[in-house]
Amino acid sequence: MKRSVSRPLLIGVLAALAVVAAIASLLVGAVNLSLGRLFAAATGNGDHIASIILFDLRLPRALLALAVGAMLGLAGAALQGYLRNPLAEPSVLGTSNAAALGAVAALYFGLAQIHPAVLPLLAIGGALLSLGLLFLLSGNAESPLTLILAGLAVATLAGAGISLALNLSPNPFAAMEIMTWLLGSLENRSFDHLWVALPCIAVGSTMLLWDGRALDALTLGEDAAQALGTDLKRTRLRLLLGTAIGVGGAVAVAGAIGFVGLIVPHLVRPLTDRSPSAILLPSAIGGAALLTLADLGVRIIPTTSELKLGVVTAFLGVPVFLLHLMRERRLW
């Protein structure tokens, strides 16, 4: 018998971890503020500088880390369940890449300077466009392989578009701007960013959480799932639309942060009964905690220029692949 932890305990511990990480995130930054000054600012009695740093810089950053992390973790868990593939994550379906391409287009054509909302909106548009393309390519087929192949085609196309933008960028600074954005970061984000991302993430995550039962049924394959009353077409529509909207919104404000959707479901799965529905909520909360901790890491780790969040999560993704490799080779 494999160990598993009771669900309320798991969710409670993960939520506590996320809250602690978020509070820590409020305490750490370029300017060293004492606990007393921050507390005074939080209660409305603090000095002007401390209030600005807390409410305009650190609070939106912490909240965005929680929201984006939750969305990425949840999307990874839902897609792994739907595709019945432990290596699935939003980038497998091309969603993240297409959103990134939308944002890169905004930077490349200088549209981002017109209004701060243009870049995130183009990113979300890119994600939705990729979804349409995905449906066009995969047709009515219900097999996960068809969807993954179609997703790879979309992801490759979007990746090629990003490379093209870098290739043709008029000067090194423009290329640098695109690169910086692609690495993913939550630096200097404001509440405006939060208001763009939050509605998308709320809609996306609701759609993904809705289909837990259908994902469980799919454990038995498409035929058995349908025979258990699952409407596969609707499940697929909800799931892919939820991923595109939610991940589109997340990428729109945070850039292309990979691997959170891959890592988190793997960390929480052994602590549950391993059914796809059981890892959805823990993956969301775990994702929030992980991304907040990673964002804390980029500020604490001493480097000449601040580490980008996507770089840290990419390094965290490596052990997951190694673990799978070792299990496959029966080394562990």
Add this chain to the structure above:
Amino acid sequence: MVSIVLDQVGVTLGRRAVVRDVSAEFGPGTLTAIVGPNGAGKSTLARAMLALVPVTGQIRIDGIDVAAMLRADLARRIAYVPQGQLLHWPLTVERLVGLGRLPHLAPMSRISNADTAAIERAMQRADVLHLRDRIATELSGGERARALFARALAVEAPALIVDEPLASLDPGHQIDVMDLLRAEAADGALVIAVLHDLTLAARYCDRLLLIDDGRVVACGTPAEVLTTERLCAVYGIDARVDTGGAWPTITTVGRSGR
């Protein structure tokens, strides 16, 4: 009383007519085997009854056209174990059997006491109570077959369709599974099994539906359906059919010289 009626059913997959003009009736309390050679359309016929493939003609369960039925309604009426049932995640047996309650659950709702009781009953009937905490993907073939069967029983549907439940089971476990199917029919369920073993089908089933090339060749009691001539024509084998015992036994002598 549950009934399944096939009315001139045809199924075309790709461009190939896999099932053609099949009419048959199935009633409660009977165990029917669908038999026939590989590629005869047995599994497709079973899938058609669950509205998993588009059909021409009509399939009615309790007088209602399955094509017009909501998936969840159909799921509560027919439990189904597909051929070569896969399990994609390493669930415990208890969790696996619990999947059988999905047709009864609304999204986001909690599992009720009635559901828990149904899961217990199903595990008891299929004799997997002692395996409840084991990981289903790590069971032996015989245990696995029973666990998957318990999953279907947990639906508590009046009809049960199982596709090749005996594949890769040893003779002892084959008999166990047939006993389980027989017991369900004895308790009033409508049970349809796609089978390859003709002697086991003859021994356990009330009726056989013999199909070949998508068409019904014969339908009736095992003694009526299984004749030397038919086995030669359908399977291309020389077989001795011994009708002296309590049930017909079939001994395959060899390929018939066609």
